[in-house]
Amino acid sequence: MDLVGDSRPKGEEQQGKPMLVILVGPPGSGKSTFCEEVMRLSTRPWVRICQDNIANGKAGSKAQCLKSAATALNDGKSVFIDRCNMDREQRAEFVKLGGPKVVVHALVLDLPARLCISRSVKRTGHEGNLQGGKAAAVVNRMLQNKEFPKLSEGFSRITFCQNESDVQGALNTYRALGPSDTLSEGVFGQKNSDAKVQLGIMKFFKKTGSSESDNAGSIANNVQDAASLKNAEEKNSCSEGPVSFSDNAVTVLNEQKDQMVGMNSNAASLSDAPTLAFPSISTSDFQFDHEKATDIIIEKVEEFVDKIGNARLVLVDLTHRSKILSLVKEKASKRNIDSNKFFTFVGDITRLYSLGGLRCNVIANAANWRLKAGGGGVNAAIFSAAGPALEVATKEQANSLLPGSALVVPLPSNSPLFIQEGVTHVIHVVGPNMNPERPNCLKNDYLTGCKILRDAYASLFEGFASIVRKLPKGSIENLGSKQFEIQAHCQNAPRNSEQKIKRDNAHEYDRTKKYKGSHTETGDDNSDAIVGKISLGSEKFDRSTTKAWGSWAQALYEIARQPQKHKDVVLDISDDVVVLNDLYPKAQKHLLVLARYEGLDQLADVRKEHLQLLKTMHAVGLKWAETFMHEDASLIFRLGYHSAPSMRQLHLHVISQDFDSKQLKNKKHWNSFTTAFFRDSVDVMKELSSHGKARLEDYDKLMSTELRCHRCRSAHPNIPRLKSHIANCRAPFPANLLQNGRLVSSPSNASIDA
């Protein structure tokens, strides 16, 4: 870029005007340094306004910045606005300070994220107090939402700096300005760099010993992710978009009853994306309040729409007079939900393709708890359209389903629904019942009802997501494939508000860890029999350690699948692992090295063939520990796995042994890192090569053990007392930890066994 050539002072007419320079850049991009460097040598009167120190040296408000800026400009001074100003909205009020007497510039410090992060991580005593690992998260989050300034916002000059030499150029330009010099107008230095998503696509579905083509599927999904992101962005600036897809459908149906002929071209290009068509659950026969139900639909759609790649969710109802559809449409547009990924559609859910032209590979059925055909509404229609094949396939999996849960059933290829409509899976969902004439009525208990309905949609969408994840490249065309894993949901919900019903089955599974997915036979009309029991998918798909993971336990799994979507916590991504800061660190330094292998949920799943992966994880963890020890030689690390983790997806903890963290709050936290429950990585690897699997320690026993100092082994009555003890205990570590490299410390650290 050629800053110098474009930046000669010019034009008498503008002379003497104060200049307002709005800096744009994340923490660590060098905004403050830039201002200081300019001011150090400039003959122009500059004022730097920094939100981090505007309130007597402390962080202040945007309003304070605006006020100070206005005052300084009035005094004839030029002003730097030294805050991140990453989006148009943030900048707008500052731009308004410009006018006939003030020129407004933007200076964009668009430096590599890595550089900004490493600077902000390293800095100490920064005014904004953004230090350590949190800085990385903040920088990443900001970069994801960055919005470059445009002249149309009201800037007369915008300078982009994308590397150090650009910055130097801009520095020279601004530094050279005398009190009455001006700069030429326009945009300088912008390169093609609006990309927010790096297309370095990582493999996730790397099943060892499997020949499935999941790799390709994963890549395809990711590429389309980026494409649909682009679509979504374009949509914002033009009134025509896939929103009109559903509107089209409505309009056409208005005129032609049941026939839909017109298709929006935007929609057509997306029509190969995996699509789930679902009816509104519980709002018809089960008489659930429509307002509440539509709020829940929107809530759950919002939650899942980002998790399913380019896949689409379509709420279907038979008539354009549907109150549910109009409520949902209204709420979806208010919430700005991507209409490429979620829209409403009027039509018969069993004939969406043949009559509506909408390709849906998966449809949801508002099932009854017995999973039986008949009744009425959607359930009757789907069972009837799918033929006996669906009944058989359903029965193979379960005889009943609890309210709030879903059951994925692959549709046999002889089903008419498969042949004519291209539907490969039906997901049965049972919602809460508010109709006193139907079994298990909640008698207007909407507290319970809403929870069950939320669970129902979450289970439905998670079931769909599990299908999407298994799709080979080309999605719908290849859906005949029988390679799917059945995902079943184990929520159990109170059937009746009067009955006190145990809801702790999931916890029991947590503890046993080795639940085999055999479903429960109920098969009779005694509805009590179903309560508290589990309907799980077909046994043949279950691994030996299948465990019911709650929705809150999926976070790491999602990060492993799509680390690029979690830049706020992720530090490093490779083919095999993702490194991230623990969201709730239990020590000064606490990282997770996450395995990127589908199916490796926890240590119990690890076998000999994963040894190389574990070695990689260990090496990566060690490297980060060493990096931290280089900064602070007093840090001592331990690398290991929890015998029974709470979060799904195998992860190695890299944790410093100070345990100096506000997030360490309870016995479980302490005991999970300081008892035998914590399996040192070095031991795990050894056991793996000698015995083919790692020893796992008992959760209940170890979590209830007394609180003991990890160094001197003294016992303490409660967490606060323990914490004040460990803050000062410098006893040598127990002998066993000093062996075999279980503890990792800097060579210059003598305190480890002193």
Next chain:
DNA sequence: GTTCTAGAAC
């Protein structure tokens, strides 16, 4: 995994 909070422990 966390958050919230009732009630136990002090």
Next chain:
DNA sequence: GTTCTAGAAC
């Protein structure tokens, strides 16, 4: 009265 834990809910 305050601190702390532990269980439920998410």
